[in-house]
Amino acid sequence: MIMADVIMEARDLTKDFEDLRAVDNLNLKIRRGEVFGFLGPNGAGKTTSISMMVGLLRPTSGQVFIDGEDVNKLEKGTIGICPQELVLWEHLTPRESLNLMGNLYELPKKESEKRTEKLLSDLFLTDKANTQVKNLSGGMKRRLNLALALIHEPEIVVLDEPSEGLDPQSRRVLWNYIRALRDDEGKTVILTTHIMEEADKLSDRIAIIDHSKLLRLDTPSNLKKEIGEGDVVDMKLSDPKMNQEVMEKLKNLAEIEAVTEVDERINIRALDAVGKLPVIMDRVEESGVQISDLSVRQNTLEDVFIDLTGTTLRE
Amino acid sequence: MKFTSIASKGAKELLRDRRGLVMILVFPLFFMLVFGFAFGGMGQSNQPHDITVINQDQGATLPNGETLNLGNNFTQVLKDVKYQDSDVNIFQVNETNINQADSLLKQRTVDAAVIMPENFTESILSSASGGTSTTTVTIRGDTGYIGFGVSQGILVGILGQYQDDLLVGIQSQLTGTTVQKTPQPIESQVESIPGTETFTNFDFLAPGMIVFAILLLATTVAAGLTREVEKGTLARLKLSKMRSFDYLFGNLIPWSAIAAAQVLILLIVAVIIGFHWQGGLNSLFLAIVVGLIGGIASVSLGMIIASFVRNERQAANLGTIITVPTSFLVGAFFQLPQVVIANFGGQSFQIYDILPWTHVLNALRATLTYGEGWNDIAYQVEWAVVLTIILFLIGVVLFSRNRLRAEN
Known part of the structure; x- marks a missing residue:
């Protein structure tokens, strides 16, 4: 500059x-x-x-x-x-x-x-x-x-x-x-x-x-780009106490770039997240827990912020 | 001329905030009414009354060649007389001349003046010898002032008692016997100081209420300036090319106009409820000028308060804590004990005289209550101007330093 x-x-x-x-x-x-x-x-x-x-x-x-x-x-x-x-x-x-x-x-x-x-x-x-x-x-x-x-x-x-x-x-x-x-x-x-x-x-x-x-x-x-290309799968489990166990299993998947817990929800970042949804859901079901809410969206600055601070933007 | 824009902004804000404006103008009116009545009956028991004595008695020579001045004797009696079953003197007596006495009476430094004539001793001696000569003691003061009424009543009683005791004593000395019935040689007469014949206590209070209203402006100004800090509008102005002078002088103009308007409105209301306004339009003009000076002093005090407080509520509270006691200190409601700290050009300077509003009040009383002109109030106005300039400079420095620079 x-x-x-x-x-x-x-x-x-x-x-x-x-x-x-x-x-x-x-x-x-x-x-x-x-x-x-x-x-x-x-x-x-x-x-x-x-x-x-x-x-x-x-x-x-x-x-x-x-x-x-x-x-x-x-x-x-x-x-x-x-x-x-x-x-x-x-x-x-x-x-x-x-x-x-x-x-x-x-x-x-x-x-x-x-x-x-x-x-x-x-x-x-x-x-x-x-x-x-x-x-x-x-x-x-x-x-x-x-x-x-x-x-x-x-x-x-x-x-x-x-x-x-x-x-x-x-x-x-x-x-x-x-x-x-x-x-x-x-x-x-x-x-x-x-x-x-x-x-x-x-x-x-x-x-x-x-x-x-x-x-x-x-x-x-x-x-x-810094936090990776791709989409974010935002998921809420019926029993949030199981979040850590499920996250450990998801982290082992080769197709997944990152898994973080935000406000008792699990955020999974991956390229072509929609195509990987069946695999992700299989791993969640293996843990014997139900998915109560799920959405897929594009990477945003919010995710950058979460990646940097571990929390969402506080209002 | 950026200060004119600030002045115009201030005037628009003042005039368009109808509720605030009514509060500024009506609140002192309310006080004028309430305090006027409340202080009307004010009096203090078992406290010495301040009086002054003008002894013009020439004295007389007794047959045995001894000289006698009963004027001095009566003055001493007044100094010594005490409340019944008490060690408290009834009077605090000082001795002076006619001109100074009028000045003291007008400022209510003394409640009454006792004037003993030249033939005081001669007439009493003559009467004791069987003559018919009389002498008249004048009790002079503001006949509408309750302090005068109380002092005058006591003086008449003491004078009567003095006369009875004295005649018996003198007769005994001169003839060896006492006569049961002698003519009463001492007469007393009440005389109003010029222009106060119809005065009431309110005539003394009304200028005090005007000064009280002007002093209250300091609270309003402090709250207004603090509001501008709190709302951030001052920060917006600070980013512009406005200088401290533009802001402070610009604000001074509308607030001083309010002070002048207050003098006018309060005077009209005071006249309606019984104030005996003296001096006509000339005194009104002088009063407005004096009110303007007092207003500037109050705006300056408001700046000083606004330099330190954090929010509008603090400004209102601190403003009240400062202005109300100050109004008592300047003598808005009653005269305080004399505490002379210096003398300037033959005029005593009391501790209260370091406040500009003391001089504003003295000048307002002189012109509105006693109808005095510029020459009579010039001394007070000069002091008011000097002290107001000092206060304004302090206000400008503090407000500029604490509010118009980058915050810490």
């Missing part, structure tokens, strides 16, 4: 809150113009990492550089952040809120108004532009939350759990907008999420974080 491609770099970033280490020695580089996903369960340290990377939170140790410059010396306006919570002024209207932020980012008045109208239109808020925020729906508030991060056309857009609480339709609008930010406007988008599908579909590269540590950083396809 050549330096000009790197827009943001975290070096040895650590954050302690009294006895709790929220981020442990984070090192990563984010490329200009990519959608970079932070994937991890709630409490993994994603928001803390982001807060330090945009200069809102002082690290216990380590540094953050943006375009090679310390984030604390950075000219304001390079970054736009859409926080996880709705950070809005309830008694202002969307138009007033956007114009306020435009003014505070020192946009010329006409430019601010033009940008405001475009964002209101792009995010389907024009009809409610003069309605006080307190009277907007949850989805509208979330879209305004995003618009406020974009009013000054920042080079880096940070979206912290942007889909939280959105219905599927609003989520689709948001995802399309995030893609457009990258593809049409050339923005660098940093996205934190605990939703696998969101990370998988939007991110060019993903950093998997759990318990304050960076576990892996790669493209979604490479991450999935």
Whole structure:
């Protein structure tokens, strides 16, 4: 990776809150113009990492550089952040809120108004532009939350759990907008999420974080390849106490790549899992136990996460 | 001019949050009514009453050549007299002149002033010798003030008793006998300090209630600023090109306007329920200016509180813990004992004078209750401005350091 491609770099970033280490020695580089996903369960340290990377939170140790410059010396306006919570002024209207932020980012008045109208239109808020925020729906508030991060056309857009609480339709609008930010406007988008599908579909590269540590950083396809190609057979036995015995028998099968226990279910990863189902079921029946639930699906980031941490993503 | 955007945002938020606005404006009105009545009957038993004596008595020479000044004698009697079956003095007496006495009465540092005329001794001696000369002792004060009423009642009683005992003693000295019935040479008259003839206790309390309302703004401001921290909107602003000055000065404008509005609204309500407003529109203008200064001091205190608290509830609690005792300390409800710590240009500086609201209150009382003009309140306003600037700078430094930089 050549330096000009790197827009943001975290070096040895650590954050302690009294006895709790929220981020442990984070090192990563984010490329200009990519959608970079932070994937991890709630409490993994994603928001803390982001807060330090945009200069809102002082690290216990380590540094953050943006375009090679310390984030604390950075000219304001390079970054736009859409926080996880709705950070809005309830008694202002969307138009007033956007114009306020435009003014505070020192946009010329006409430019601010033009940008405001475009964002209101792009995010389907024009009809409610003069309605006080307190009277907007949850989805509208979330879209305004995003618009406020974009009013000054920042080079880096940070979206912290942007889909939280959105219905599927609003989520689709948001995802399309995030893609457009990258593809049409050339923005660098940093996205934190605990939703696998969101990370998988939007991110060019993903950093998997759990318990304050960076576990892996790669493209979604490479991450999935890392744990092997193929499908996953997800099975639940009538008697979960038999899981270990059954898993031992399955591990001996040459056709099986990996067997793991997740939330009292057995996950079996194998190429052409459907073709191998008769053999798998024979081995289970040999143990004298019934299968109460069974499904076959493609390898996902969830499986990558399970492989790395031994657990599912905690909600 | 980013601070104008912040000011506009603050004003819109204040005005559109109708419930909050009503609370800000109505809550002090409620206190104005409740406290007005509650403190109306306030009094303390077996506590010395502060009075001042102006002794103008020229004295007289007795036939044996000895000089006598009964004014001094009566002053000493007032100093020595005690409650029945108690070691507690009835009066705490100081001696002064007419001009200072009026100032002390207006600030309610003393409850009453006793003025003994030039012919005090002469008239009493004459009467004891069978003459008909009389002398008039003036008991001066705010006739609407309950403290004056109590002190005046006691003074009249003591004066009567003094007269009876004195005449008997003098007659005995002069003639060797006592006369059963002599003319009573000492008369007493009650005199109101100028402009207070129709005053009630509420006239003293009303400016205090206005200052109390202005002080309560500190709690509201602290809660508002903390809400912005808690909700994350401050973090959003911090990422912009806004400077600390823009944010703090921008917030100062709408809140100061609220303080000015409070002065106006509370004054109107006070007048409706019996406040004798003096000085006309000029005093109203001065009161609004003074209220603005007090408002800025309260916003500054709010910033200081918001620099340390973690959430809105803490801000409200800490704000109340600080503002309510402060309102007592500045003398919003009753006068506190004098604790002079310095003197500036001939004016004593009390420990309470380190608080800007003390001067705001003194200035409001002077202009609204006694109708005094700019020249009379300039000293208080100057102190209020200086102390408010200091408080504002402390607020700016603390809030900027604790809230407007990257968090730890």
